[in-house]
Amino acid sequence: xxxxxxxxxxxxxxxxxxxxxxxxSGSLGFESVSRVHAQLVALPDDRPLRxxxxxxxHLDTAGAWALCTLxxxxxxxxxxxxxxxxDARAADVVETVAMALPEAQERKTRHLSxxxxxxxxxxxxxxxxxxxxxxxxxxxxxxxxxxxxxFHPRRFRLTALVHHCQEVGLKAVxxxxxxxxxxxxxxxxxxxxxxxxxxxxxxxxxxIAVSILRELGILLTAIIVAGxxxxxxxxxxxxxxxxxxxxxxxTLGIDPAAALIVPxxxxxxxxxPILGLIANVAGLxxxxxxxxxxxxxxxxxxxxxxxxxxxxxxxxxxxxxxPVFALIIGIIxxxxxxxVKSNAESLGAMTSSAVVAAIFAVIVADALFSVxxxxxxx
Amino acid sequence: MNAATQETVIxxxxxxxxFGATVVHDGLDLDVYRGEVLGVVGGSGTGKSVLLRTICGxxxxxxxxxxxxxxxxxxxxxxxxxxxxxxxxxxxxxxxxFSSLTxxxxxxxxxxxxxxxxxxxxxxxxxxxxxxxxxxxxxxxxYPSELSGGMRKRAGLARALxxxxxxxxxxxxxxxxxxxxxxxxxxxxxxxxxxxxxxVFLVTHxxxxxxxxCDRIAVLAERRVLVTGTMQEMLDVDHPWVNEYFHGPxxxxxxxxxxxxxxxx
Numbered sequence: 001x002x003x004x005x006x007x008x009x010x011x012x013x014x015x016x017x018x019x020x021x022x023x024x025s026g027s028l029g030f031e032s033v034s035r036v037h038a039q040l041v042a043l044p045d046d047r048p049l050r051x052x053x054x055x056x057x058h059l060d061t062a063g064a065w066a067l068c069t070l071x072x073x074x075x076x077x078x079x080x081x082x083x084x085x086x087d088a089r090a091a092d093v094v095e096t097v098a099m100a101l102p103e104a105q106e107r108k109t110r111h112l113s114x115x116x117x118x119x120x121x122x123x124x125x126x127x128x129x130x131x132x133x134x135x136x137x138x139x140x141x142x143x144x145x146x147x148x149x150x151f152h153p154r155r156f157r158l159t160a161l162v163h164h165c166q167e168v169g170l171k172a173v174x175x176x177x178x179x180x181x182x183x184x185x186x187x188x189x190x191x192x193x194x195x196x197x198x199x200x201x202x203x204x205x206x207x208i209a210v211s212i213l214r215e216l217g218i219l220l221t222a223i224i225v226a227g228x229x230x231x232x233x234x235x236x237x238x239x240x241x242x243x244x245x246x247x248x249x250x251t252l253g254i255d256p257a258a259a260l261i262v263p264x265x266x267x268x269x270x271x272x273p274i275l276g277l278i279a280n281v282a283g284l285x286x287x288x289x290x291x292x293x294x295x296x297x298x299x300x301x302x303x304x305x306x307x308x309x310x311x312x313x314x315x316x317x318x319x320x321x322x323p324v325f326a327l328i329i330g331i332i333x334x335x336x337x338x339x340v341k342s343n344a345e346s347l348g349a350m351t352s353s354a355v356v357a358a359i360f361a362v363i364v365a366d367a368l369f370s371v372x373x374x375x376x377x378x
Numbered sequence: 379m380n381a382a383t384q385e386t387v388i389x390x391x392x393x394x395x396x397f398g399a400t401v402v403h404d405g406l407d408l409d410v411y412r413g414e415v416l417g418v419v420g421g422s423g424t425g426k427s428v429l430l431r432t433i434c435g436x437x438x439x440x441x442x443x444x445x446x447x448x449x450x451x452x453x454x455x456x457x458x459x460x461x462x463x464x465x466x467x468x469x470x471x472x473x474x475x476f477s478s479l480t481x482x483x484x485x486x487x488x489x490x491x492x493x494x495x496x497x498x499x500x501x502x503x504x505x506x507x508x509x510x511x512x513x514x515x516x517x518x519x520x521y522p523s524e525l526s527g528g529m530r531k532r533a534g535l536a537r538a539l540x541x542x543x544x545x546x547x548x549x550x551x552x553x554x555x556x557x558x559x560x561x562x563x564x565x566x567x568x569x570x571x572x573x574x575x576x577x578v579f580l581v582t583h584x585x586x587x588x589x590x591x592c593d594r595i596a597v598l599a600e601r602r603v604l605v606t607g608t609m610q611e612m613l614d615v616d617h618p619w620v621n622e623y624f625h626g627p628x629x630x631x632x633x634x635x636x637x638x639x640x641x642x643x
Contacts, residue, residue, distance in 0.1 A: 030489070030541065033503075034496040060542040061574075062499075065506050089575060096573040100510040343523045345477050 008032060009056075009063075011039050019048050025055030028063030036063070040070045045077035054085030064090075064097035072101065138261065138331045138338075145255075145262035160263035168229050168264075169271030173278060175228075176221050180279035183216055184208060184286025192294045201295045205305040208287035213314040217280040219366050222325035225272060226358035230333035233264055234354040237337025238347045246338070256338075265330035272326035273319055280318070317378055321369050325362050332358040384411035386445075387545055387577050388433060393442035395428055402428050403439070404601040412544075415571050415578040416606075417588045420598030421619060426581040429598065430547050433579070434468055435459065447544065464491065466545040467538030471553060473530035475522035481508060481533045482518035488540040504540065511536035512566050528559045532566075539570070546571075548580040552587050564590040585632040597623075609633070 009026040020043060028036060043049060051067070053059070071081040086094065149156040191204040237260055240246055246256050284306070291297040297305075336354035340347050388410035395403040402425040410416050420426050431437040433444055435451055444451045449462050467488070475484045485504035489495060495503075508518050511532040522530055531551065538546055551567065552560035568591045571578045582588060588595055589609060596606040599619050605612070612624045623629065 030492045030495060030503075034494055034499055037496070037499055061506065061510075062503055062542070065503055069502075092573045092575075096510065096570070097506060100506060102505055102509050102515040341523075343477070345523060 009036050011036065013039075013043065015044070019050055020044060021050050021052070023052040023055065025057075027058040028053075028056050028066070029058055029060040030062040033062040033066050037066045037069075040066055041073075043070065043074075045074045045079055048080045048082070049074050050082045050084065052085050053083060053090070056085075056090065059086075059090040059093060061093060061097055064094045065101070067094060068098045068101050071098075135331055135335055138335045139327065141257040142261055142265050142327075142331065145258045146266065148258065149262065155258070157259065157263050160259075161267055164264050164267035165271055167232070168225070168267050169274060172225060172228055172271075172275055176224055176275050176279050177282040179220060179224060180212070180217060180282040181286035183220060184212060184283035184288075185290045187211060187216075187283075188287040188290030189294060192291065196295075202297065202301075202305065204287075204291055204295060205297065205302055206309055208284065208291070209306050209310040210314055212283040212287065213280055213310070213318050215318065215366070215370075217283050218276040218318045218321050218325065219362070221276050221279040222272065222322075222329065222362045222366075223359055225268070225275065225325075226329045226362055227355055229268060230329050230336075230354045230358035231351050233330065233333030234336040234340070234351045235347065237261075237334060238340030238350055241338060241340045242342055242344070242347060244342075261330075261334045264334060265327065268326040268330040269323055272329075273322040276319060276322045280315070313378055317369075317373055321366065324365055324369075328361045328365060329358045332361060384414075386410070387412050387447055388579065389443075389445040390433070391443045391445075393429075393432060393444070394440045395425065395432060395437065396440050401601060403432075406442070406602040408596060408603045408606070410545075410577060410579055412577055413571070413575055414593040415567065415580065415591050417592035417595045418579070418581045418598060419583070419588065419595060419623065424598040425601075426598055427549055430468075430549055430579065430581050434466070434547060435463070464541060465543055466547065467540070467543035468547045469531070469534040469538040469549065469551065471549045472527065473522065473534030475530060475533055475537070477522050479521075480518065481513070481520055481522065481525070481536070484522070484533060485518075485536045485540050488537065492541070504536075507536040507540050508533070510539065510570070512562065528555050528563075531555070531563070535566075539574075542574070543576070545577045545579065548578060548582075550582055550584075551580055552582065552584045557586075560584065561586065561590065563587075567591050585629050586635070589632050589635070 009024060009028045009032040012023045012025075014021040014023075022040075022043065024036070026032070049070075051070075053067075056063075067083060071083070074081045083094065187208050188204055191207040192201060195201050195204055195207070237246075240260070246260075249256050249259060288297075288299050288302040291302055292299060333354050336350040336357070340350050386409050388408070390406060390408040393403050393406040394401070395406075406429070408429075418426050418429060428437060432439050433446065433451075435444075438452070443453075446462050447465060449458055451459060451462065454462070475481065476487070479487070482501060482504045485507050486500050489500045489503060492500075505515060505518055509515055513529060513532045513536065517525065517529060517533070522533065525533060535546075535548075535551075538548075548567065552563050555563060564587050567578060567580070570576055571591075578591075580587070580592070592609070594606055594608060595612055597604045597612070597615075597617075597620050599617070604617060605615050605620065607615075609624075612620060615621065615624070
């Protein structure tokens with residue numbers, strides 16, 4: 001039927017007389033419905049209508065839809081419509097379609113007024129504030145869980161903590177050290193090119209030491225960890241949420257915050273400073289190597305300048321940030337995981353938004369630290 | 379029904395399907411006739427869904443022939459195969475709706491292949507199919523994740539029916555539905571197959587569905603179609619699994635429940 005060559009539907013309309021007479025012939029289906037419908041819409045609704053369908057070779061639901069919407073329209077205008085010449089099968093199809101045809105409806109067109117836009121803006125601001133409140137809530141959960149672990153050390157999940165330390169810390173060492181090494185190389189290379197113009201090549205050591213120890217070592221480590229670990233936290237907790245494992249824990253009297261959130265964030269809190277330290281060392285090694293190759297500053301010379309000229313306060317300023325970054329990354333990751341709903345789309349959406357939020361928050365926090373240390377004079 | 383006078387729309391011959399060393403089907407033959415509702419039953423792991431996927435071309439059997447609407451699907455060229463594929467619809471277990479599209483847009487997807495179809499009419503036809511599948515008109519604006527499991531199945535059926543297929547494949551249409559929803563779905567399938575002249579190939583575990591909707595039942599066991607026939611004929615089959623399946627307490631309850639309806643046939 002459907003793969004027969006498309007015989008074109010034809011409509012003959014006779015408007016003379018008290019009764020509109022239309023005769024449809026050919027195939028009335030998906031292929032022809034657009035044209036047929038356009039012609040049927042033009043039929044007047046001020047007189048009764050009689051449609052002769054004896055010459056219709058094929059009628060499917062699309063054709064029946066055109067007939068039924070026509071009948072709905074004419075009958076709404078108070079006139080009668082008669083369909084004649086249908087065979088039993090076609091009549092069945094028309095009846096099925098007529099039964100299923102939604103009531104004549106107006107599709108609501110959405111129109112955004114100024115008030116709607118204002119409302120959307122307000123809701124956006126409120127949900128942003130709500131997000132910050134929720135993060136604070138999770139910080140509280142973590143601190144409470146930690147306090148509980150201190151008072152009831154037996155209930156603390158040491159195995160989970162060690163496992164997460166391995167996942168978050170040990171397995172991140174290669175990428176973090178390679179990244180920091182390359183950053184050191186780049187700094188030495190770019191710094192030497194600039195400083196050579198003033199004959200101040202030797203200051204490249206200070207440039208590398210200060211920028212890596214104060215800022216880049218820990219910031220870039222935090223960004224890498226945010227990408228690696230925040231997403232892993234969200235995906236792991238989120239998939240447990242999807243499979244109702246979190247609900248199962250609650251019914252079994254296990255606190256999901258203590259079981260899932262505390263070991264993860266604590267592991268991050270312990271590991272990020274260590275990763276930061278590794279990044280600092282790798283960055284300095286990279287910088288020293290490039291200074292040697294590019295400027296002829298020997299490693300011994302590099303070490304002497306580093307020890308004599310670089311104050312330990314730079315290292316402290318850098319490392320102080322590590323626990324804060326760890327908290328930000330861990331809390332954002334765990335919170336996003338708990339926000340996953342029961343479908344797979346939300347898991348993907350929450351994972352990517354957790355990474356973006358964590359990286360953004362880390363950079364904002366770093367900027368706030370810079371302002372703070374500048375004011376304090378460190 | 380007299381099978382000899384009926385047009386065969388699906389013809390499986392000597393199908394062998396295997397995954398690695400596991401042979402799922404071996405020497406499987408099956409005929410499906412135009413206009414009938416065929417229910418496929420079998421224990422877990424007998425390859426009911428595998429059979430459905432084999433016919434739909436999602437799985438390629440190791441050997442054998444699959445003929446649908448007169449075309450040999452394993453040997454036909456792409457164009458011929460696509461022409462046949464346009465004449466069937468598949469409803470997957472959980473609807474398998476595209477999650478990024480609304481229900482209406484989902485139903486419009488198969489209609490997009492029709493040339494020269496006015497977009498407004500396409501959307502109205504999608505609404506019609508949504509309503510034919512027993513969903514409220516407003517459901518078309520929702521995304522699949524906003525629907526309940528039963529509604530997703532109905533939306534999946536609406537998409538399968540979008541282009542007026544001649545054959546509809548249903549994978550576990552009533553699994554996971556409550557009894558009221560399941561029997562409403564049974565009636566829907568029965569009604570649509572009658573009024574639209576649909577051939578329905580359904581895989582199910584649900585004895586009530588078998589009673590309420592199926593003209594014929596095919597039992598999968600021992601890696602092939604063990605026996606086909608009406609519900610009544612199934613009761614007389616002498617095979618341990620078939621016997622247990624159709625004479626178990628659940629089967630007796632289902633037969634008792636559907637008896638008045640069956641005598642009218």
